[in-house]
Amino acid sequence: MSAPVVPSPRAGGEPPGGEPVLAIDDLTVTLGTRNGPARAVAGVDWSVAPGRTLALVGESGSGKSMTVLAATGLAPRSATVTGRVRLLGRELTTMSETDRRRWRGRHVGFVFQDPMTTLNPVLTVGRQVTEACEEHLGMSRRQARSRAVELLDLVGIPAPERRVDAHPHQFSGGMRQRVVIAMALACEPELLIADEPTTALDVTTQAQIVELVADLRRRLGTAVVWITHDLGVVAGIADTVAVMYGGRIVEQGPVDAVFAAPGHPYTRALLAARPRPGAAGEELAAIPGAPPSPLDLPAGCAFWPRCPVRGDARCAHELPPLVPIAPGHRVRTFYPTTADGGATADPTTADGGATADPTTADGGATAEDRHQLRPEDR
Amino acid sequence: MSTAAVAEIDDLTVWFPSPGGPPVRAVDGVSLTVRAGETLGLVGESGSGKSTTGLALLRLVDPTTGRIRVGGEDVTGWSRRRLRGLRRRVAMVFQDPQASLDPRRTVGASIAEPLVVHRLAGSADARRRRVAELLDLVGLRPETAGRHPHELSGGQRQRVGIARALAGEPDLIVLDEPIASLDLSVQAQILNLLRRLQRDLGLTYLFIAHDLAAVEHLSDRIAVMYLGRIVETGTPTQLWREPAHPYTAALLSAIPVADPRVERDRRRIILSGELPSPTDPPSGCRFRTRCPQARPDCAETDPPAVEVAPGHRAACLYAGEAVRAMRADPPAPVTGGPR
Ligand SMILES: Nc1ncnc2c1ncn2[C@@H]1O[C@H](COP(=O)(O)OP(=O)(O)OP(=O)(O)O)[C@@H](O)[C@H]1O
Ligand SMILES: Nc1ncnc2c1ncn2[C@@H]1O[C@H](COP(=O)(O)OP(=O)(O)OP(=O)(O)O)[C@@H](O)[C@H]1O
Ligand code: SF4
Ligand code: SF4
Ligand SMILES: [Mg+2]
Ligand SMILES: [Mg+2]
Numbered sequence: 001m002s003a004p005v006v007p008s009p010r011a012g013g014e015p016p017g018g019e020p021v022l023a024i025d026d027l028t029v030t031l032g033t034r035n036g037p038a039r040a041v042a043g044v045d046w047s048v049a050p051g052r053t054l055a056l057v058g059e060s061g062s063g064k065s066m067t068v069l070a071a072t073g074l075a076p077r078s079a080t081v082t083g084r085v086r087l088l089g090r091e092l093t094t095m096s097e098t099d100r101r102r103w104r105g106r107h108v109g110f111v112f113q114d115p116m117t118t119l120n121p122v123l124t125v126g127r128q129v130t131e132a133c134e135e136h137l138g139m140s141r142r143q144a145r146s147r148a149v150e151l152l153d154l155v156g157i158p159a160p161e162r163r164v165d166a167h168p169h170q171f172s173g174g175m176r177q178r179v180v181i182a183m184a185l186a187c188e189p190e191l192l193i194a195d196e197p198t199t200a201l202d203v204t205t206q207a208q209i210v211e212l213v214a215d216l217r218r219r220l221g222t223a224v225v226w227i228t229h230d231l232g233v234v235a236g237i238a239d240t241v242a243v244m245y246g247g248r249i250v251e252q253g254p255v256d257a258v259f260a261a262p263g264h265p266y267t268r269a270l271l272a273a274r275p276r277p278g279a280a281g282e283e284l285a286a287i288p289g290a291p292p293s294p295l296d297l298p299a300g301c302a303f304w305p306r307c308p309v310r311g312d313a314r315c316a317h318e319l320p321p322l323v324p325i326a327p328g329h330r331v332r333t334f335y336p337t338t339a340d341g342g343a344t345a346d347p348t349t350a351d352g353g354a355t356a357d358p359t360t361a362d363g364g365a366t367a368e369d370r371h372q373l374r375p376e377d378r
Numbered sequence: 379m380s381t382a383a384v385a386e387i388d389d390l391t392v393w394f395p396s397p398g399g400p401p402v403r404a405v406d407g408v409s410l411t412v413r414a415g416e417t418l419g420l421v422g423e424s425g426s427g428k429s430t431t432g433l434a435l436l437r438l439v440d441p442t443t444g445r446i447r448v449g450g451e452d453v454t455g456w457s458r459r460r461l462r463g464l465r466r467r468v469a470m471v472f473q474d475p476q477a478s479l480d481p482r483r484t485v486g487a488s489i490a491e492p493l494v495v496h497r498l499a500g501s502a503d504a505r506r507r508r509v510a511e512l513l514d515l516v517g518l519r520p521e522t523a524g525r526h527p528h529e530l531s532g533g534q535r536q537r538v539g540i541a542r543a544l545a546g547e548p549d550l551i552v553l554d555e556p557i558a559s560l561d562l563s564v565q566a567q568i569l570n571l572l573r574r575l576q577r578d579l580g581l582t583y584l585f586i587a588h589d590l591a592a593v594e595h596l597s598d599r600i601a602v603m604y605l606g607r608i609v610e611t612g613t614p615t616q617l618w619r620e621p622a623h624p625y626t627a628a629l630l631s632a633i634p635v636a637d638p639r640v641e642r643d644r645r646r647i648i649l650s651g652e653l654p655s656p657t658d659p660p661s662g663c664r665f666r667t668r669c670p671q672a673r674p675d676c677a678e679t680d681p682p683a684v685e686v687a688p689g690h691r692a693a694c695l696y697a698g699e700a701v702r703a704m705r706a707d708p709p710a711p712v713t714g715g716p717r
Contacts, residue, residue: 059561172652175652202588202653203590204632207632207634231636232635236635238638255638259636273566275591275592277591277594279595280595280597280614284595285566287563306563
């Protein structure tokens with residue numbers, strides 16, 4: 001048995017950078033809903049280079065999935081999408097649907113949270129793994145089968161020659177996710193989009209999948225966009241982090257900078273609210289209220305109703321721009337905290353919003369919460 | 379802290395019949411004591427039997443063998459009628475507050491239900507007062523009583539679930555993943571609330587969760603489950619400093635930490651293989667198919683729980699030693715596939 005102790009996924013040198021594989025610019029997605037238009041994504045821009053991992057983090061409904069779906073032309077029909085998206089130098093938004101599907105199929109692999117949404121229960125995994133590529137790469141059945149065995153081996157499925165003829169239900173959850181990753185990699189895509197690929201898995205299985213993707217990225221030079229709400233996973237896999245809140249990027253930068261010196265009050269508050277090892281029993285610095293609904297976003301800063309810094313009326317009425325606070329590190333707030341400690345205001349001492357006066361808080365998206373929660377619990 | 383036992387589980391098994399095959403051994407020989415005023419954390423692989431253990435405490439699933447005592451009384455054979463009384467003394471908070479509340483009922487009616495069932499507040503008026511009091515306890519305004527679940531945020535719904543659990547003034551509350559479905563920025567609010575309630579009301583919790591940071595934060599003791607068994611128990615400090623069972627060591631090493639510098643220098647114990655089927659657990663030690671330290675006799679002997687330090691027990695034939703050996707192993711080469 002090989003030694004089970006392995007170094008962290010990123011050990012072994014920085015991966016190469018280069019021209020972006022995917023670059024999105026000013027992406028906005030508005031969804032038509034029963035209750036009116038919902039602005040799910042607004043003015044999002046980022047790019048990811050070969051061999052690099054961009055982590056998109058944020059809470060439920062913050063627009064993470066919609067960003068990558070809209071960017072790759074997979075948004076629901078009810079969506080209005082504006083902005084520009086370049087995949088390997090080609091503009092996707094102006095392509096015909098057929099061209100876009102082909103371009104995407106060749107160059108992008110997808111892994112979603114639930115492997116069964118991707119897998120067909122009645123086909124063998126071998127057939128499914130290479131199905132897309134037979135078309136794209138013009139493979140024969142025999143070639144496809146031996147390629148499937150190769151791919152199952154690549155993603156760490158034991159006895160792949162035998163397992164290639166098995167059906168999805170004969171695999172465990174973690175193994176199914178490996179099959180989906182094999183499928184996503186079949187056409188040797190330049191970009192892998194993983195939307196919460198480990199959320200449904202155990203931590204021990206999650207560690208296996210994180211390890212696997214990091215290793216594949218290193219060996220194949222694939223660019224990775226990894227969506228998660230787990231800050232621990234982000235810390236382990238990302239080169240760059242984009243934090244989303246209320247459909248917008250509120251902070252983006254190199255992973256070390258974002259964790260060590262978060263510049264946006266939301267990022268700071270989120271990191272400060274985590275239970276810390278060795279500090280059991282202490283009151284956590286909870287963030288008051290709840291995230292906004294895309295049906296009812298505040299006019300100014302989306303975090304305003306919950307923000308412990310909350311400078312002035314400007315926050316409530318004006319959208320703060322994304323401003324650089326260090327090379328490659330941007331935040332969307334009027335009151336950023338800078339790495340050298342030049343804090344405009346320090347929300348970590350603000351005791352999770354206990355200082356925010358609830359009686360003066362006017363509605364915003366969390367009016368409901370303000371109305372129903374007692375001050376000390378917000 | 380008092381050491382009186384609020385609930386004791388003694389050699390519990392819960393087997394579910396599965397059509398045309400051997401039964402699912404969801405819980406397979408679990409002994410646990412929950413002491414008054416403490417939080418006992420229950421963690422472990424998905425499917426290891428945590429929820430089933432919690433449900434058995436309320437007798438919401440029937441034990442196949444073994445005994446369950448609540449407040450010193452053996453409730454294993456209690457009739458349906460007497461069980462109603464049990465469910466006042468042991469309450470449960472579920473993962474998904476959306477699913478555990480009746481969408482057609484007002485929040486007030488949902489919270490009042492246990493009061494009616496257990497005849498705890500005589501008049502309608504007394505009931506209304508008690509509901510308002512409970513809402514206040516969980517940090518909701520009295521007007522919330524007139525609302526329906528869909529009008530509330532996820533965090534508010536979970537507060538309602540907690541108020542409902544508090545209604546009967548239970549001796550023990552089983553919290554089954556109470557923050558897992560909540561928004562990231564709302565989880566700390568609920569953890570704070572649970573802690574405050576425990577402090578103010580002297581509550582006892584069995585806290586089932588995947589989020590080990592949250593479990594460490596809230597628990598006085600932790601029990602680790604694997605495939606229907608408890609493999610290790612101890613205080614958070616004992617487990618984090620010196621896990622004695624290889625599964626605990628692997629589990630702890632797999633938890634991602636929200637600090638890139640820590641993550642970069644970390645060496646993980648990556649388990650190979652998958653959780654075996656609970657219909658056919660491995661002979662001897664159940665963890666042996668994935669244990670990096672498995673030896674021949676691990677397939678022969680079912681390891682009993684041994685005390686490795688006061689209050690710290692592990693069910694491993696090489697308790698302590700196996701983990702030290704795992705941690706001393708040289709790191710695997712950086713290149714190469716996942717195995
Ligand atoms: N098909 C759809 N029709 C209407 N609204 C939608 C649809 N899909 C998503 N939305 C809404 O768009 C917003 C952004 O959703 P999105 O799925 O991108 O969030 P997310 O950040 O991925 O959240 P999660 O962590 O829950 O997956 C949400 O408010 C969601 O309710
Ligand atoms: N009513 C049931 N009928 C048949 N099998 C069941 C039933 N309830 C649970 N099981 C099985 O019993 C085992 C233990 O399930 P349980 O829900 O207790 O696990 P758990 O530790 O709570 O897992 P998770 O972390 O995923 O919630 C699993 O294999 C599960 O599939
Ligand atoms: S813009 Fe104002 S309200 Fe928004 S995060 Fe910055 S300080 Fe807070
Ligand atoms: S008894 Fe053997 S197989 Fe089981 S955990 Fe201990 S060393 Fe590993
Ligand atoms: Mg999503
Ligand atoms: Mg469970």
